[in-house]
Amino acid sequence: MLEQLKEEVFNANLDLPKQGLVKYTWGNASAIDRESGLFVIKPSGIDYETMKPSDMVVIDLDGNVVEGDFRPSSDTATHAVLYKHYQEIGGIVHTHSTWATIWAQAGLDLPAMGTTHADTFYGSIPCARYLTQEEIDRGYEAETGNVIIETFEERGLDILAIPGVLLHGHGPFTWGKDVHSAVMNSVVLDEVAKMNLFTRELNRFSEELPQRILDKHYLRKHGKNAYYGQK
Numbered sequence: 001m002l003e004q005l006k007e008e009v010f011n012a013n014l015d016l017p018k019q020g021l022v023k024y025t026w027g028n029a030s031a032i033d034r035e036s037g038l039f040v041i042k043p044s045g046i047d048y049e050t051m052k053p054s055d056m057v058v059i060d061l062d063g064n065v066v067e068g069d070f071r072p073s074s075d076t077a078t079h080a081v082l083y084k085h086y087q088e089i090g091g092i093v094h095t096h097s098t099w100a101t102i103w104a105q106a107g108l109d110l111p112a113m114g115t116t117h118a119d120t121f122y123g124s125i126p127c128a129r130y131l132t133q134e135e136i137d138r139g140y141e142a143e144t145g146n147v148i149i150e151t152f153e154e155r156g157l158d159i160l161a162i163p164g165v166l167l168h169g170h171g172p173f174t175w176g177k178d179v180h181s182a183v184m185n186s187v188v189l190d191e192v193a194k195m196n197l198f199t200r201e202l203n204r205f206s207e208e209l210p211q212r213i214l215d216k217h218y219l220r221k222h223g224k225n226a227y228y229g230q231k
């Protein structure tokens with residue numbers, strides 16, 4: 001099981017540069033095996049060109065390395081906190097993708113301005129606040145996970161309806177039922193971040209997508225009377 005998960009996580013990490021979401025060794029993808037409670041993540045700082053499936057690192061939910069020759073991603077503790085808190089999440093991706101990171105650096109939520117957004121995210125993608133010094137002193141990566149949870153709980157957001165977040169001054173995290181879905185959500189997030197930026201430039205008075213259109217597109221794909229895939 002874990003060998004297959006290593007293969008899946010390896011391929012998901014290779015997708016990040018392929019999709020233009022990362023440069024150098026930036027970013028990381030992981031996936032969890034809920035039966036064993038172990039997750040697999042990319043090794044830290046290893047070139048995507050030379051990385052192999054056997055280089056993936058196996059971690060338990062307390063963030064301990066169970067198997068692997070390399071140090072796990074520097075963001076491992078963030079992945080662990082999210083997996084521990086949300087049983088529904090099967091895969092997580094973090095990048096510094098250009099267009100999403102522009103919104104993250106500005107500290108702005110990414111509003112739903114079109115159906116491209118609505119097909120994947122059921123509303124604005126929230127931008128989580130900066131960490132406090134105390135939180136940084138306690139452990140930057142784990143507390144980053146806690147601030148993501150705080151953001152969704154304070155706003156009453158469903159993490160499956162909005163499978164992504166921006167971190168102020170940092171970049172995006174996305175997730176999904178598996179790591180492939182998490183990668184797809186990262187691609188869509190970066191694409192709509194680019195579209196929104198230019199939409200706003202084109203018309204500073206553009207309104208957000210009407211709820212009725214958001215409902216139609218999102219619920220058609222994800223909700224009741226799902227349109228796609230009907231026999």
Ligand SMILES: O=C(CO)[C@@H](O)[C@H](O)COP(=O)(O)O
Binds near residue numbers: 025042094
């Ligand atoms: O967010 C960051 C650094 O700010 C990370 O995403 C690095 O860009 C990649 O770190 P590793 O996964 O290679 O440790």
